[in-house]
Amino acid sequence: MDYLERLPRRVVTLYLPLGIFVFVLLFPFYWMTTTTFKPDAELYDYAHFNPFGIVHPTLMHIEKLLFETDYPQWLLNTTFVAVAATVLSLFSSVCAAYAIERLRFTGARYVGLAIFLAYLVPPSILFIPLAAIIFQLGLYDSDWALVLTYPTFLVPFCTWLLMGYFRTIPYELEECAMIDGASRLQVLRWITLPLAVPGLISAGIFAFTLSWNEFIYALTFISSSENKTVPVGAITELVEGDVYHWGSLMAAALLGSLPVVILYSFFVEYYVSSLTGAVKE
């Protein structure tokens, strides 16, 4: 109905509210960025420097972060954990989703329902018993504790997403291949998986982002500084007593966000489709 509206009306009912939304949604990022590049003298002196601008940009906060803290190590840990957990979850989810959606073995429907229910179990009620289990397995304070526990929320999500994706691939294609003498495994390898690549990318990206963002398990299962992930390290190690080094804290937030934001900017469409796909089913 938009073609019935005139410009002044559009400005008030559309562009103005939209502008306010975009401003509010982006402001924390803008603030994070300016604080990162501002020298301390400007950072804490609003009387002489307008806080919205930077007069003398500096890299001192980033330098401090990279060379005086374990931050590079945290970045490495987070990358390792996120990649390993994503690969593990993606592998198990592809198998599970294919089995539930295409092999339709006895009880497949109930297993599918159980996967959906597992999706609704929040980490906040699992972390205490999981901590006890991790302790017993001797995995406490190791990256593997995270690699093995992150799939608890990644596998249900990815399986659910991939089930929806496999459903969109025509079954006739698989039948054709089987008539030509392909085994089930060959069908999966040569027909279904190549067609499911967009779904795999969606699930993979989303899983990577979720593992990168995970906090409560990493906070509970990791204690030594050199094993921490970026979110946990930033909040526990960079604050010394009551002294907040806001410049390096903001630099930590900015640098820690960049990998996921860059990944996201390349795959926005996949990201959106996995977000909406998971809800629509």
Place this chain on the structure above:
Amino acid sequence: MTAEVQLADRPAARRRQTAARLFDNRHFLGWLFMLPAASILLVFLAYPLGLGFWLGLTDTPIGEPGHFIGLANFVSLSRDSVFWLSVFNTIFYTVVASFFKFFLGLYLALLLNRRLPFKSLLRAIVLLPFVVPTVLSAIAFWWIYDPQFSIVSWALIQLGLIDHYIDFLGQPWHARFATVVANVWRGIPFVTITLLAGLQTISPSLYEAATLDGASALQRFRFVTLPLLSPIIAVVMTFSVLLTFTDFQLIYTLTRGGPINATHLMATLSFERAITGGHLGEGAAIADAMVPFLLAAILFSYFGLQRRRWQPGSR
């Protein structure tokens, strides 16, 4: 025929044939394929879920086995004013934040659903708060809420609206609303993008028909958009309520439950009792206490919003 007979003569070949047949049996293959996912979920999800209920009935300290003490944890919690405060905070946080997330998210989705230049860019920007790690954006909010250098206070003073800096995280009610605002900021994108996907499936011809029949913009929204959107609203809000109710990261980063437990959610309180305090059993009991609230919240938002579906005479 002869080939088969020859194959059957050799045991190795027969074994291979049986294996091949087994791998083409969908029931066998199905269960085999379920194995990796099932073992992960059973060991690290189903078992801990059960263990959590058991731990709630024990006095387990961290790193040692505990003893069964019945409902003693729950009895002592029921007399614990901090626990009840955290229940109140959790409900307040969930209700207020979900309310604003829904209305602002829906409003933004309606705006983005109109004819716009740079639509996909705008959509990408809107989703940004959801992509960035919660803890890292919460650190930015922590700095924005700083009692001495808050940019919000500074801007309001410059505009002449207030005359002294607001202590956002130092006063109980200020802190409650400040954390809700940060949560809403982070939650809007999810609601908006999923509702936008729902809006895009509604055919424009329905709006045209309604307009020709003389429906106003408000009536078009009320009688066309809302009924067609309600199934997806129910799902989105169920997820949103679930995530808000079990939120941990934002509160832990911004206030750690303070000032004087005013922002403690049940999740942060259970962390404090179990991990910081070392009483795994008591922490598990608090986590268990979340389950009925959680089920009620899910049932309420799912069935409450989908009410029309199961009224007699409907689909």
